[in-house]
Structures are given as C-alpha cells and as structure tokens.
C-alpha cells in the first residue's frame with residue numbers, strides 16, 4: 001500500500017502550521033487523498049508533490065488564487081513545474097545579488113561621506129544584476145583580438161549576426177551586419193556611438209521570427225540567463241548557425257584548473273552549481289565544443305584573464321567589472337583578496353604557481369560551442 005504521511009508530520013517537514021494545511025484543504029488547493037481510521041488527514045506522495053509546488057510559489061510571493069491556477073493547469077506536469085520554479089528562483093537570486101551589490105555601493109559611498117540620492121536608492125529595488133554593477137564594466141572589459149578571431153572564425157561566412165547578451169558590444173564583428181540583444185538598460189547605455197542597433201530583450205524570448213539571421217552569437221553571458229537551455233534553443237530557432245562562448249564547469253576537478261578558484265575563491269564553484277554541463281548545453285543545439293585558451297596578456301578583463309598577472313586581482317576596478325566578485329559577497333571577496341595579497345608578498349603564490357610564467361596561453365575551461 002502507498003505510504004501516507006499524517007498532517008502533523010507534513011506540517012513539521014514543510015515548516016508550516018497544521019492550520020495552514022487545513023486551510024489549503026478547505027479551499028481545495030492541496031486535498032490529502034486519504035483519511036486515517038481516526039479521521040486525520042493523510043498525504044500521499046502525489047499530495048506532497050503538489051504541496052511542495054504550492055509552498056515554493058507561495059515563497060516566491062504568488063497569491064493563493066494565482067497558485068491554484070498554476071498548479072491546476074492540466075497542460076503542466078511536475079517536471080514543467082520544477083523547471084518553472086527553478087527559473088523563478090534563479091531570477092530571485094539574481095535580484096538579490098543586484099540588491100546586495102547596490103547596498104554595498106551605497107554603504108561604500110556613505111563611508112566616504114557621499115549621500116546617495118532618493119532616485120538611486122529606489123533603483124536598487126528594480127535592479128537586475130547588470131543594472132546594479134554594469135557601470136563598472138567598461139573599465140577593463142573589451143574585445144581580446146585572439147579570442148575574437150576564434151569567435152569570428154566560428155561564425156563562418158554569416159553576413160547577418162545576432163549578438164545575444166551583447167553588453168557594451170565587445171566581440172561584435174565590424175564586417176558583418178550585427179543586431180544586438182541586451183536586457184540591461186545600463187549596459188545598453190554604454191554601447192559606443194555608431195555600434196550595432198540593440199534590442200531590449202532576453203535570450204529566453206528573442207523577438208525575431210524563425211531563421212531571421214545567418215548566425216547568432218553569445219559571449220560570456222549564458223551563465224547569467226534564467227534558463228540557459230531555453231535561451232540556446234531560441235538562438236537555434238532564430239539563426240542557422242550558433243556560436244557561444246561559455247564555461248565547462250563539469251570536468252572532474254575543474255575548480256583546481258585555476259589557482260584563483262582553487263586557493264582563494266572556492267565560492268566560485270557554488271555559483272556554478274546549477275549551471276548546465278557543457279554536454280547539456282551542446283546537445284539541444286547540436287553543437288561541438290572547442291577550447292578557448294586565454295592569452296597571458298588577455299585584453300578582456302574576464303574572471304580568468306589575469307591568470308599570469310595575479311596582482312591585477314588586488315585592484316578594485318578589475319574585480320568590479322566581473323560579476324563573480326559581487327555574487328560571492330563582500331566577505332568572500334575580502335578574504336580572497338587579503339589572502340592573495342599576503343601570498344604575493346610572502347612569495348607563496350610564486351612558489352605554488354611558478355610554472356605559469358613560462359606559458360603564453362592557458363586552458364582554464366572556456367569553451368566555444370559551435371552549431
């Protein structure tokens with residue numbers, strides 16, 4: 001016989017009151033499918049699954065009526081609900097990161113005696129991550145010609161190119177007709193005059209008809225998407241060719257590839273815990289993956305760019321242009337920087353990483369997906 005849980009046990013496990021569960025039963029939101037001999041409500045695995053969906057939607061701020069419509073939708077099964085909930089939670093996390101980043105900046109400003117105006121204070125609450133941190137992007141982030149050559153090679157003979165998550169326009173080829181897509185107003189505002197036209201949209205819902213472009217490209221952005229697989233499918237839908245610069249976070253021991261994550265910032269691994277594997281991203285668009293080595297003097301200040309120039313990570317403007325440093329939080333950031341600074345001063349970093357000085361390029365997990 002199928003195992004049932006009593007109402008008291010379900011309440012205890014879920015961290016809600018028995019009264020709440022009674023209420024959900026009374027309004028028909030989560031009806032336990034059985035009663036015990038003594039007349040107590042008893043929940044089956046299916047009832048618990050539905051309750052879990054209700055509770056996550058509730059925590060995300062949905063009203064009970066809205067939730068009833070969502071969980072009662074006959075066209076949505078449990079897996080579809082899990083995907084939707086996961087996407088909503090990631091969006092929430094991105095918002096939280098953005099608010100923390102904006103609050104940190106205000107604290108910093110106040111510590112210097114600068115008052116933040118009312119408009120800027122309110123912006124915090126509507127902020128997406130790049131609306132909060134994007135202002136620092138152009139200090140170090142720009143096209144690296146060697147990485148660009150590999151991306152442009154991947155585009156083949158495409159004449160019309162869609163650049164998704166385009167940011168300020170790095171890696172947009174000047175000899176093709178480019179259309180950019182970028183959701184952050186702060187990033188769009190920093191696109192240089194004369195750069196490709198830019199549409200405010202997100203990868204998961206590209207406002208273009210099927211096969212509108214010869215190629216679609218996306219550079220250093222997929223890890224920010226609410227639903228990477230959905231975004232990649234969208235790119236495949238609107239373009240005949242797809243080229244994506246992303247990161248392989250699945251190879252065993254990948255956290256040890258780069259001394260920064262291995263010895264100073266292991267929290268980087270947590271940020272990518274939910275990120276799909278390279279194979280999971282390649283499969284739905286039929287892509288092959290090729291390594292993208294990072295030159296020792298990389299001109300794009302991405303997270304791994306300074307693998308042979310460790311002192312760069314001690315500079316605030318270098319870190320502010322890379323979202324990782326904001327997302328790990330100020331405590332981890334300060335600890336990592338302090339520890340790196342100590343090791344550089346004591347010679348410990350050099351003793352551990354001396355072999356890097358002889359290398360011109362390093363494979364630190366960047367991959368180009370080409371489909």
Ligand SMILES: C[S@@+](CC[C@H](N)C(=O)[O-])C[C@H]1O[C@@H](n2cnc3c(N)ncnc32)[C@H](O)[C@@H]1O
Nearest residue numbers: 130165166167170184187202203219221224225
């Ligand atoms: C690290 S920047 C990369 C920008 C640019 N591609 C480059 O290489 O400089 C990541 C960009 O992805 C954008 N982004 C975040 N979520 C997105 C989404 N769902 N769809 C498209 N772009 C997104 C951010 O606003 C940000 O501009």
